[in-house]
Amino acid sequence: MNSPRPQSQGLQTEDIGFAVLVVLISIAAAYLLAPYFGAVLWGVVAAIMFQPLTANLTERLNGRKNLATSIVLFGLIALFVVPTILLGINIANEATAIYGKVSSGQIDVGRIFQQILNALPDRIRGMVDEYGLTDLENIRRQFGSSITSGLQTVAGRALTVGQGALSFVAALGVMLYLSYFLLRDGQRYGDMVRTSLPLHVETRDALIDNFLLVVRATMRGTVVVAVVQGVLGGLLFSVLGIEGALIWGVLMGFFSLLPAVGTAIIWVPAAIYLFATGDTIKAGIVVFCGVFIIGMVDNVLRPILVGRDTRLPDFVVLIATLSGLELFGLNGFIIGPVIAALFIAVWNQHRDRRQAKADVAGSPIPPQTKVNAERAAEEAVAHPS
Template sequence: MNSPRSDAQDDAGGERGLTAEDIGFAVLVVGISLAAAYLLAPYFGAVLWGVVAAIMFQPLTAKLAERMGGRKNLATSIVLLGLVLLFVVPTILLGISIVNEATALYQKISSGQIDFGRIFQQILNALPVRLRNLVEEYGLTDFDNIRRQFGSSITSGLQTVAGRALTVGQGALSFIAALGVMLYLSYFLLRDGDRYGEMVRTSMPLHPGTRDSLIENFLLVVRATMRGTVVVGVVQGLLGGILFSVLGIEGALIWGVLMGFFSLLPAVGTGIIWVPVAIYLFAVGDTGKAAIVVFCGVFIIGMVDNILRPILVGRDTRLPDFVVLIATLSGLELFGLNGFIIGPVIAALFISVWNQHRHRRSAKLESDRTGLPVQTPALAAHAVEEASAHPS
């Protein structure tokens, strides 16, 4: 007579192998999951940011609900209102200001008030004689061509941003719908995040140790990316924008936003913006402002990354800088603004999965060599969970 354990295994297909019904159900699960992903594609960004908001602030919501005597609905509403006031409203106002400033800057370039050919000529005149001769030798003094190539790329970018002002009315309904989806999803994930997380965790077809390790890594990467990337980017962009505004540099708001954006990139960072500005100021003879830009860029804006990022991120993510750089750039290229989260998360999970594979392979080779069972941490956790579920 079969034991209950054997019957359970037989019912699950563990001893009799996969049947056509098992394979059919697996295909159904994969197919309906792909269909659901396709269905959510139009609101992918809204869903992504709703999940990110829940990952970041669900612990805060749980603590607040506990202090309020278990009133989860009220605690969730307070946290969600705080997110709207601290993030959503300032982002909308910033977007409107950027569009207005880009429109004004584009008009100045179109009218000739800002002439890139004249700017490059001023820089060339400020170069040492040897360097100037080298530039002329390589034919880099064709300012009409420079104006067409470099200037047109900047003006086209500004024209794109300025053109958004014309499409705001057309896209307002889609934007409101996406924002509503994000906030609505965030509310339920903040309130019931633990329950939904447990449902996802127990549904993953992985060994418990491997599954829990990957989930923990995923949560750590998302939180570290948001803390270390967004906070540092906002602070650096804010400092850069204030610096350029105080110095009277045209388009300070746009340059500040760009510095915040480029702070996502390791190694190069905000220097992509302030270094050319400093060079231009030196070239036109405004050495005082140029020196201020260099000093602030190196010792204030640059030090923000060195000081804040280790505090905010710590050792949550151990990704090499070159991996972060490639993953971020590729993510931005493939997914737009959402890519600065998706890229590092995929890279971190890729490394985590292959580390799990390496540990399993090493354990198997060691077991084959010694003839003794050697368990990886994931397998050990699985054994503990099995022992708890089926005590002798």
């Protein structure tokens, strides 16, 4: 007759073996999905953002889930996918045109720099002379070549997209196909993931809820603000007749992701150039619109869209966004803040657990104090700061 101990050891070995198998298969699955990581990510993001809308529409359509999902998906294609493709094509065409003007000398970087230099006060111009920044040939060679290479890179995307059209279409198809099923059955898949995570129930639910809050807050507070600021900046530059208004508008939307600095990286140099070339009225319009219209969008819209869903410090958002963009490309502006928020949430829970154990090991906690501590812990997880 076998003793219980060998059976326990055998069961433990089988459990360890199964855990190793789960980890290896998960790594293999992640490696398999790597070529379409961006498509899968945006499909998941679309489902997180619009699955509640799909569920609401399904209820209004008397439970016709497929019809509701199709309506939402076609709406996403019309509102986001098609405009993004058209915007990319127009940016490539505009960058190609500007690159041609820079190459042919129609846009002279050295002359532009000289105009700005002449408009500076004598004291500032003297400081510029001390640092040797008046060597126009060197400025034209270094700064001009940097602009030229940058425009050439953007313009070359048109050829790259043409050559990789099949991969682009495949990735877009994967994203839309995945979005359809996640929008339709997202609640069921979410429950499967939730119950499969090897975590305590309270920890698991808090982390998943925090993840969903951060993704929704990032998309609402970042993408919407970036689009609005980019559109306003592009329209402003277009009305004033500034060359490459579409590209500058897109860059304003991109730099709006950065806290504190934001769109000023684009419109401040534009205002300086307009002032240096004698267009003081246009320069004043750019400054006024940049401060009181484009700049106020962030101050007004972001608190309304984000609310208290996520309270990450500005320096954390800046570092997480820049690092995410560096590591993951465009996908990083979502991945970076999400990782940072989950990092803070996990360590907040770890701190609360240690504090709870220390309180239990010490003196008994009065009932009201315990309730207050639990509420504080829940608040820290839901709104990490």
